[in-house]
Amino acid sequence: MSGWSSFLLLDEVAESADRCIKCNMCNTACPVMPATDLFPGPKYCGPQLQRFRAGDPVEEWVDYCSGCGACTRACPTGVMVAELNARARARIYERRGVPLRNRLISSSELLGRLGAPVAPVANRMLASPAARALAERVLGIAREAPLPRFNRRGLRAALAQVQQPETGERVAYFHGCATGYYEPWVGVAAVRVLNRHGIRVEVPEQSCCGLPFLSNGDFRTGRRYAQRLVRQLLPAVRAGLPIVATSTSCSFALKSEYEHVLGMREPEVKEVAAATRDVFEFLRERSWLGELELRPGVLHRRVLYHGPCQLRSHGIGEPALEVLEGLAGAEVESSWVECCGIAGTYGLKAEKYGIARRVGEALVARVEELRPDLVACDSETCRWHIAAMTGLPVRHPIELLDQAQTALEAP
Amino acid sequence: MPPQRSPYDVVVVGLGLAGLVAGLVAARRGARTLVVGRGQGGLRQRHGALDVLGYHRGLVASPERELAGFVSERPEHPYALTGAALGEALELVREAGADQGLDLVGDLGRNHLVATAAGTLRPSCLVPRTMEVSWPGARVLVAGLAGYRDLWPELCATQLPVSAAGFDLHVEARAVSLEEPSPSPRHLDGLALARCFDRADFRERVAVGLRPHLDDALLVALPAALGVDDSGAVPDLEARLERKVIELPSLPPSVPGLRLEQALMGALRRAGGRTLVGPAARVVVERGGVRRIELASSGHPTPLSVGRVVLATGGLRGGGLWLERDGRVRETTAGLPAVPPQGEPGHSFLELARWLAPVGVRVDQRMRPLDEHGRVAVEGLHCCGGLLAGADRAGEKSADGVACATALVAGREATA
Numbered sequence: 024m025s026g027w028s029s030f031l032l033l034d035e036v037a038e039s040a041d042r043c044i045k046c047n048m049c050n051t052a053c054p055v056m057p058a059t060d061l062f063p064g065p066k067y068c069g070p071q072l073q074r075f076r077a078g079d080p081v082e083e084w085v086d087y088c089s090g091c092g093a094c095t096r097a098c099p100t101g102v103m104v105a106e107l108n109a110r111a112r113a114r115i116y117e118r119r120g121v122p123l124r125n126r127l128i129s130s131s132e133l134l135g136r137l138g139a140p141v142a143p144v145a146n147r148m149l150a151s152p153a154a155r156a157l158a159e160r161v162l163g164i165a166r167e168a169p170l171p172r173f174n175r176r177g178l179r180a181a182l183a184q185v186q187q188p189e190t191g192e193r194v195a196y197f198h199g200c201a202t203g204y205y206e207p208w209v210g211v212a213a214v215r216v217l218n219r220h221g222i223r224v225e226v227p228e229q230s231c232c233g234l235p236f237l238s239n240g241d242f243r244t245g246r247r248y249a250q251r252l253v254r255q256l257l258p259a260v261r262a263g264l265p266i267v268a269t270s271t272s273c274s275f276a277l278k279s280e281y282e283h284v285l286g287m288r289e290p291e292v293k294e295v296a297a298a299t300r301d302v303f304e305f306l307r308e309r310s311w312l313g314e315l316e317l318r319p320g321v322l323h324r325r326v327l328y329h330g331p332c333q334l335r336s337h338g339i340g341e342p343a344l345e346v347l348e349g350l351a352g353a354e355v356e357s358s359w360v361e362c363c364g365i366a367g368t369y370g371l372k373a374e375k376y377g378i379a380r381r382v383g384e385a386l387v388a389r390v391e392e393l394r395p396d397l398v399a400c401d402s403e404t405c406r407w408h409i410a411a412m413t414g415l416p417v418r419h420p421i422e423l424l425d426q427a428q429t430a431l432e433a434p
Numbered sequence: 435m436p437p438q439r440s441p442y443d444v445v446v447v448g449l450g451l452a453g454l455v456a457g458l459v460a461a462r463r464g465a466r467t468l469v470v471g472r473g474q475g476g477l478r479q480r481h482g483a484l485d486v487l488g489y490h491r492g493l494v495a496s497p498e499r500e501l502a503g504f505v506s507e508r509p510e511h512p513y514a515l516t517g518a519a520l521g522e523a524l525e526l527v528r529e530a531g532a533d534q535g536l537d538l539v540g541d542l543g544r545n546h547l548v549a550t551a552a553g554t555l556r557p558s559c560l561v562p563r564t565m566e567v568s569w570p571g572a573r574v575l576v577a578g579l580a581g582y583r584d585l586w587p588e589l590c591a592t593q594l595p596v597s598a599a600g601f602d603l604h605v606e607a608r609a610v611s612l613e614e615p616s617p618s619p620r621h622l623d624g625l626a627l628a629r630c631f632d633r634a635d636f637r638e639r640v641a642v643g644l645r646p647h648l649d650d651a652l653l654v655a656l657p658a659a660l661g662v663d664d665s666g667a668v669p670d671l672e673a674r675l676e677r678k679v680i681e682l683p684s685l686p687p688s689v690p691g692l693r694l695e696q697a698l699m700g701a702l703r704r705a706g707g708r709t710l711v712g713p714a715a716r717v718v719v720e721r722g723g724v725r726r727i728e729l730a731s732s733g734h735p736t737p738l739s740v741g742r743v744v745l746a747t748g749g750l751r752g753g754g755l756w757l758e759r760d761g762r763v764r765e766t767t768a769g770l771p772a773v774p775p776q777g778e779p780g781h782s783f784l785e786l787a788r789w790l791a792p793v794g795v796r797v798d799q800r801m802r803p804l805d806e807h808g809r810v811a812v813e814g815l816h817c818c819g820g821l822l823a824g825a826d827r828a829g830e831k832s833a834d835g836v837a838c839a840t841a842l843v844a845g846r847e848a849t850a
C-alpha cells in the first residue's frame with residue numbers, strides 16, 4: 024500500500040522488507056500457501072529472502088506466488104510483500120529468459136488483434152479438446168483453464184452505435200484489453216451508465232497496460248507497455264479528465280504497480296496514478312461529493328459479489344458492492360473471499376491450474392452456501408474462472424447496474 | 435477539499451480486538467460503520483482468551499472483587515474510567531462469539547488458569563471452552579506432533595507440574611510425541627496444522643496414535659490448532675479419545691486468536707458494519723475537531739467525511755504509538771498528545787518493557803483524548819485499546835479487558 028512516506032524513501036519497496044517483525048500475518052492471509060507444498064509463503068519469499076538477493080537469485084519457488092496481494096494488505100508494518108515477490112520473479116526470468124508460454128499468455132492485446140478477424144475459427148479451435156491438449160503438452164497452458172472467446176467486433180465498433188450526450192463533464196475511459204477485444208459489452212455498459220449520469224466518455228488511443236508481462240516476470244516488455252500507456256493517457260490527465268477504468272487489475276497497475284513493481288518513479292506516472300479511478304469508485308466519489316445523483320435501478324436477482332484480489336489492493340473497499348446494494352429488488356452479498364485463485368494469468372499455467380482450483384474452493388463453498396442467481400466480479404479473468412468453476416453466469420457489476428437502470432427507464 | 439455527504443457515521447481505525455468491539459457496538463446501535471486497518475490487528479498474535487486482570491499483588495482470583503481496590507490505587511488506569519462497561523463488554527464478546535459458533539466461557543467473577551505450550555499457567559478471564567480446565571488433581575497427557583515444532587511436549591510436561599505447584603495445585607503430566615501422522619514433511623505453523631485437524635481422517639489417525647498412551651490420563655493436551663473453527667474438531671476428538679481435550683496456545687499465528695477475530699468480524703458484518711483490510715488511515719484535524727479521514731489508498735488517498743472517529747490503532751506494537759529517539763512518544767494517526775515514559779529505562783528487556791508500558795493517550799470517561807492540561811484535545815474522536823495510557827498490560831495481564839471495556843465506551847460515545 025502506498026503511504027505518505029513514499030515520497031521520502033528512495034526505494035520504498037525494497038526498504039519495506041526491513042520493517043518485517045516476523046509476525047506471520049502475511050502467511051495467515053496467503054491463499055496459495057495452504058493449496059500447495061511447493062510454496063514457502065510470503066514471509067519467507069518476501070522480506071526474509073530479500074536480504075539475500077544481492078547476488079544472483081537462486082530461488083524458483085517464488086514463481087508460485089500468484090501475486091494476489093493478500094500478504095501486502097495483511098501486513099501491519101507496511102512490508103510490500105507481493106511487490107517484492109514480483110520483482111524477485113522478474114530477476115529469475117531475466118537470467119533464465121522468459122518462457123514462450125509466459126510471453127504468449129501475456130500478449131492479450133496482440134492475441135485480441137490477431138484473433139478478431141478470424142474469431143469463429145479461432146474460437147472453434149480453442150474449444151477443441153485436442154487443440155487444448157496439444158497446447159498443454161507443448162506450451163504448458165492448462166487444458167481446463169478458462170480462455171476468453173475472440174470477438175470479431177471490438178469496443179470501438181460497438182461504441183460507434185452509442186449516442187453520447189453533447190455537453191457535460193468529460194472523462195477518459197481506460198478499457199483494458201479484455202473489454203477492448205473480448206468483451207466489448209462491458210465497455211458499452213460503462214459508457215451507457217456514465218452517459219446516464221450526464222458524463223461524456225472519451226476513449227483515448229490506448230495500448231495494453233503491460234500488467235500480464237509484469238506478473239509473468241517480463242519487466243522489459245512490461246515497462247515498454249507502461250511507458251507507452253502513460254504517454255497515451257497523459258494528455259487527458261493534463262486536460263483535467265479523470266481516467267475511469269472497468270478492469271480493476273489493469274487500473275491497479277496504473278495506480279500502484281508501475282511505481283512499486285516496475286520502480287517507475289517519473290512524475291508522469293504519479294500524475295496518471297492520481298487521476299485513475301475504478302468506475303464504481305468514480306461514481307461513489309461523485310455522489311459523496313454531492314456532484315452526482317446515482318440513478319435508481321431495479322434488479323430482481325440474488326447476486327454474490329466477489330471483489331477480486333487486485334481490487335482489494337486498491338484500498339478503496341468494495342464500491343461496486345455499495346452501489347449494487349442500493350438497487351431495488353437486489354439481494355447482494357459479498358463473498359468475503361480474498362482470491363478466486365486465477366490471479367490474472369497464474370491459473371492458466373499447467374503446473375498452477377490445480378492450485379488455482381484449490382484456492383477457488385472457498386469461493387465455490389460460498390456459492391453453494393448462498394445459492395445466488397449470478398455472480399458479479401470486476402475482473403475479467405476472475406469472471407471466466409468463476410464461471411468455469413460454478414457454472415453460474417458471471418457479470419461485471421457495471422453490466423448489472425446498466426441493466427437495472429435501463430429497467431426503470433421509459434420504454 | 436469540498437464538503438462531502440457523509441458515507442459513514444462512524445469510522446473505526448484498527449482491526450484488533452478494540453477496533454472490532456467498538457465497530458460492533460457502533461453498528462449494532464444503527465450507525466453506518468466502517469472498520470479499517472493497516473493490516474490485520476493483533477488478535478492473530480494473541481492466545482484467543484481474554485485477559486482482564488491477572489496480577490495485582492499476586493495472582494488475582496476474581497477480577498470482580500479486585501477491581502475496586504485496583505482502581506483506587508491507580509486512578510490513571512483505563513479501568514478507573516470504564517466502570518460497569520468491563521462486564522458488559524465481556525458479555526458482548528461472549529454472546530457475539532456464541533452467535534458465530536465460538537464457545538467462550540467465564541465472567542468477571544473468577545479467573546481461569548490457562549496452560550500454554552511452554553507449560554506455564556496464566557490467569558485469564560473469558561476463555562475458549564478448549565482452554566477451560568479444572569486443575570486440582572489433573573493428570574495430563576501432553577501430545578506433540580511430528581512436523582509441528584511449536585509444542586515440545588517434554589518441555590511442557592516437565593514444566594506444567596512446577597507451574598501448578600506455584601499456585602498450590604497438584605498436577606501430573608506426561609509427554610508423548612506422535613511420529614504418525616506426520617501431516618507434512620515441512621515445518622507446519624499453527625494455522626497449517628489446524629487445517630489438518632479440520633479433516634476427520636487426520637483426527638482419526640491422531641486418535642489411533644494416542645490411544646495406546648492414554649492410560650490414566652484425564653486430559654489430553656494438544657497444540658491450540660484443533661481446527662480452524664473449533665466447532666466440530668474438539669468434540670470429535672473427545673469422543674474418539676473418551677477424554678477431555680484441551681488446546682495449548684503457542685507461537686503465532688494463533689488459531690484461537692484467529693477464531694475470535696473471525697467471529698467478531700462476522701458479528702460486525704451481520705450488524706451491517708463494513709471492514710477494510712489494507713490501507714492506513716490518517717485523521718485530519720482542523721481547529722480542534724475531526725475534519726475528515728484519509729485512507730492511503732493506491733494511487734491517491736480516499737477522503738472520507740465522517741461523523742465520529744474511533745481510534746483503536748494499538749500501542750507501540752500495533753503502530754498507534756511511535757517512540758522517538760529522544761524518548762518522546764508520538765500518536766501516529768491524528769497527532770494527539772501522548773504521555774511519555776517516566777523515569778529511567780533500566781537495563782534489561784523487562785525493565786525497558788515496564789518503562790514503556792504506561793505510555794499512550796490519556797482520555798476522559800467518554801474516551802475523548804486529553805491534552806497535558808486535562809482538556810479535550812480533539813472533538814469528535816474517541817480512543818480505546820492499546821493506544822491508551824496508564825496500563826501495564828503485560829504485567830497486569832489486562833490487555834484484552836482494557837481493549838474491550840474502553841472500546842465499548844468509545845463505540846457508544848461515538849454513536850451518542
Ligand SMILES: Cc1cc2nc3c(=O)[nH]c(=O)nc-3n(C[C@H](O)[C@H](O)[C@H](O)COP(=O)(O)OP(=O)(O)OC[C@H]3O[C@@H](n4cnc5c(N)ncnc54)[C@H](O)[C@@H]3O)c2cc1C
Nearest residue numbers: 448450451452472474475476479714715747748752819820
Ligand atoms: C503485529 C502485532 C503483534 C503483536 N504481538 C503480540 C504478542 O505477541 N503478544 C501480545 O500479548 N500482544 C501482542 N500484540 C498486542 C496486542 O494485540 C494488543 O496489546 C492488544 O490486543 C490491544 O488491542 P488493540 O485492538 O488496541 O490494538 P492492536 O491489536 O495492536 O491493533 C491495532 C491495529 O491498528 C492498525 N493501525 C495502527 N495505526 C493505523 C493507521 N494509522 N491506520 C490504519 N490502521 C492502523 C495496526 O496496524 C493494527 O492492526 C501485537 C499487536 C500487533 C499489531
Ligand code: SF4
Nearest residue numbers: 043044046047049098
Ligand atoms: S505480515 Fe509483514 S511484518 Fe508480519 S511477517 Fe509478514 S511481512 Fe513480516
Ligand code: SF4
Nearest residue numbers: 053088089091092094
Ligand atoms: S501475493 Fe498472494 S500468493 Fe503471493 S505470497 Fe502474497 S498472499 Fe501469497
